[in-house]
Amino acid sequence: MGRPPCCDKVGVKKGPWTPEEDIILVSYIQEHGPGNWRSVPTNTGLLRCSKSCRLRWTNYLRPGIKRGNFTDHEEKMIIHLQALLGNRWAAIASYLPQRTDNDIKNYWNTHLKKKLKKLQDGQNHDGFSASQPKGQWERRLQTDIRLAKQALCEALSLDKSSSLTDSKPSTTNVSHPYTRPHQVIGSTYASSAENIARLLENWKKNSPKQAQTNSDTILMSVDKAAAANSSTSEGAHSETTPNQRFDSLFSLNSSNSSDSSVSVDENGNLTPETSLLHDESKPNMENQVQFSLLEKWLFDDGAAQGHEDLINLSLEDSAIGLF
DNA sequence: AAGATCTGCAACCGCCCGTTC
DNA sequence: GGAACGGGCGGTTGCAGATCT
Numbered sequence: 001m002g003r004p005p006c007c008d009k010v011g012v013k014k015g016p017w018t019p020e021e022d023i024i025l026v027s028y029i030q031e032h033g034p035g036n037w038r039s040v041p042t043n044t045g046l047l048r049c050s051k052s053c054r055l056r057w058t059n060y061l062r063p064g065i066k067r068g069n070f071t072d073h074e075e076k077m078i079i080h081l082q083a084l085l086g087n088r089w090a091a092i093a094s095y096l097p098q099r100t101d102n103d104i105k106n107y108w109n110t111h112l113k114k115k116l117k118k119l120q121d122g123q124n125h126d127g128f129s130a131s132q133p134k135g136q137w138e139r140r141l142q143t144d145i146r147l148a149k150q151a152l153c154e155a156l157s158l159d160k161s162s163s164l165t166d167s168k169p170s171t172t173n174v175s176h177p178y179t180r181p182h183q184v185i186g187s188t189y190a191s192s193a194e195n196i197a198r199l200l201e202n203w204k205k206n207s208p209k210q211a212q213t214n215s216d217t218i219l220m221s222v223d224k225a226a227a228a229n230s231s232t233s234e235g236a237h238s239e240t241t242p243n244q245r246f247d248s249l250f251s252l253n254s255s256n257s258s259d260s261s262v263s264v265d266e267n268g269n270l271t272p273e274t275s276l277l278h279d280e281s282k283p284n285m286e287n288q289v290q291f292s293l294l295e296k297w298l299f300d301d302g303a304a305q306g307h308e309d310l311i312n313l314s315l316e317d318s319a320i321g322l323f
Numbered sequence: 324a325a326g327a328t329c330t331g332c333a334a335c336c337g338c339c340c341g342t343t344c
Numbered sequence: 345g346g347a348a349c350g351g352g353c354g355g356t357t358g359c360a361g362a363t364c365t
Contacts, residue, residue, distance in 0.1 A: 016333070016359090038350065054351070055334065090353060102333080105354075110331055 013047040017056050021046055026061055059102045066098030070107055078104055
């Protein structure tokens with residue numbers, strides 16, 4: 001028999017998440033940090049599967065997520081990376097720090113596939129056209145792989161010089177193709193609060209009555225979160241009104257957001273707050289460097305042409321060696 | 324205006340892998 | 345060593361809103 005489901009199917013709620021559920025989840029993660037998803041539903045009272053909680057967090061509530069239209073630049077990155085890596089959306093997402101793999105996957109399936117097909121049908125002779133001679137396409141791909149590999153090595157060497165990440169030996173950055181090279185240090189919880197704040201704004205606009213009736217529940221959750229934070233955060237105090245606490249939790253300019261540095265204790269360990277940030281998000285300075293290196297190489301055709309000597313690498317070797 | 328069809332996206336599902344006991 | 349578990353991944357589905365007829 002296969003493994004049992006991650007949670008009991010009975011009594012598990014499915015479908016779209018409500019703002020209340022979002023708030024409960026975010027409050028809990030803010031307090032305990034992400035991870036140990038199995039315990040999330042039981043500890044929060046959410047009638048959700050642990051997987052559902054994790055997905056909701058990673059695809060929607062996690063800090064640093066950018067939503068909305070993809071830029072041309074992002075589009076090109078996705079096309080390039082898809083050619084390089086195939087449908088490994090998590091790996092692709094690691095190079096687009098603000099996008100989730102789900103987002104990229106959706107965008108590929110709904111937009112880019114069609115776009116590329118159109119280009120192919122139209123006998124468009126750009127770099128991605130299937131009408132291009134196979135050898136040339138293959139050579140370009142080989143070059144891309146080689147350049148990506150080079151960028152990765154470069155980024156990893158930057159990694160080594162990073163005192164912060166050095167404080168916690170990373171087994172993820174180097175060896176596993178699915179792990180995201182980006183560890184968010186500069187990002188804060190406020191970013192996810194921003195997502196929820198926007199959500200609530202829309203929610204209130206769209207259904208003021210419902211928002212009104214549920215506001216107590218929301219504030220109760222927020223109160224609870226604020227109360228929980230008061231024990232761990234120096235910013236929390238008992239004299240705040242519910243509204244103030246609400247503002248604090250969902251402020252777009254939360255003091256947390258400016259206090260984005262990672263605090264390390266005297267033993268060199270990350271504090272609980274930081275491990276939340278460290279674990280969960282993607283963008284940071286390090287990412288920026290890595291991203292721009294890869295970006296530059298991927299899109300610098302001239303560079304690609306100037307690296308003809310690197311092309312001899314076989315596709316297989318490149319793909320294996322890349323990771 | 325109303326029904327049909329299309330589109331985009333959030334969420335679910337099942338499989339896989341690494342870790343723990 | 346292997347079973348159980350937790351978490352991550354890619355593929356797929358279902359639904360709501362947009363567009364078309």
